[in-house]
Amino acid sequence: MRELYEGHSDRAQRFRTWLLAFDIATVVFIVATSFSERGVSVEIVDAVLGVVILLDLLARLAISRNRPREFLRLSTWTDIVAIVSFLAPLTGEAGGFLRVLRTLRILHTYTLLNDIRDPHHPISRNEEVILAVANLGVFIFVMTAIVYETQHRTNPEIGNYADALYFTVTALTTTGFGDITLPGTTGRMLTVLIMIFGVTLFLRLAQVLFRPSKVRFGCPTCGLLRHDPDAVHCKACGTLLNIPNDES
Template identity: 60%
Template sequence: MRVKDKLRLLYEGDTPEAHHFRYALLVFDVTTILFIVATSFLPRSPAFEWMDVIIGLIVLADFSARLLISRTRWRDLLRPTTLADVVAIGSFLAPAVGEQFGFLRILRTLRLLRTYQLTARLRADFPFFRRYEDLIIASVNLAVFVFIMTGFVYETQRWTNTKIGNYIDALYFTIAALTTTGFGDITLTGTLGHLISVIIMICGVTLFLRLVQVLLRPDKVRFPCPACGLQRHDWDAVHCKACGTTLNIPDEGAI
């Protein structure tokens, strides 16, 4: 089997080997995020820089494999998540030059969770994910945004703003701006600071309201109607509300 065919099978196939491989990528992404968060509170050391290089090489290999098997290579190169990968790879492989952009690595996790193959596998393997998929995705979207904007606030303000001394200060400001609380004890000055504040308020409130919408929306199960294709129904629905077709929605039994 050619290398490209083997990679395509791993990234897009429906075999146990492919499922295990994509789960391994997910675990790697989550571990990398935890590493970035943990090391942001510690002083830089040669050991951390070597770990950055190792992670960067793994990310580069994954990035190259995805690009190799892509059927729309040039279109994929222009996607924001692809550009974020490029910045993250550069920051991992040259930490002395661009370590401040390493937090963009979290964007890969958002993209990986949204790939059809992995999402479908999570639905099949985990009843909890199947039932609360929308809530999990909305929470991930909000968490990614908060983490990214916290990184931007910290890296752009720590040298000029005496009130931003660490990631906790930046996170505190991001949450306060996102919820439009506006205590006023920490503010961002200058054109760039004002622009970051506007982005946090507009985009953050949108993502937060989406999460609230999912929380308050009546609990539904994802089950396509065989007649009209309606995707969501009540957990105890017997007939489709759109066309009246009898449904046979599977469940995990009485709780």
């Protein structure tokens, strides 16, 4: 199991790719079921996903060289919350809200991006963009769920997840059409959090999109990972680099 989770063989990379695909499929399921009535089939899928996530967590704990430290990781507690929510769903929509935390596993687990050794591979060249988009997407998804769960029972303007998403995006972009507002001190503070953290993540995405292109290639001396595509020497320490070109 340690070789599959931490190794660099082709089999290990395929295994982690399938785990990442499972995470993405889980997120798609969460989004889809939040707009539909819950039935027996949904509960069965819930149970299957919960069992798979539980087995994954137990496997990672089994191979860990420091198990107590695992419980200091956000991804571990995200898994625990997701497992409880899938296997023992709460009444109403609250269970769906807790399952939103499963999306954070995409960012905090598996080292698929770091396993790509070719600096000209599309994933390596766009790794920062991918992570910035994922961070922003997860933030929007989580804040949408928080807005919905805290408002839909008392705020007639928030009737479903689509209304909550609309408000979150307008607050994040500081558009603020004013057709949906969050009343009270709690609502105002939530709006402030969305604007502050959302704008920060949005600016981070803009930064990685528009700054000069870099390639990922670790300097053997100082470890600097980002260099100009045509760099001959490391700009940090001057070490001679041997960055392969597209035809290598």
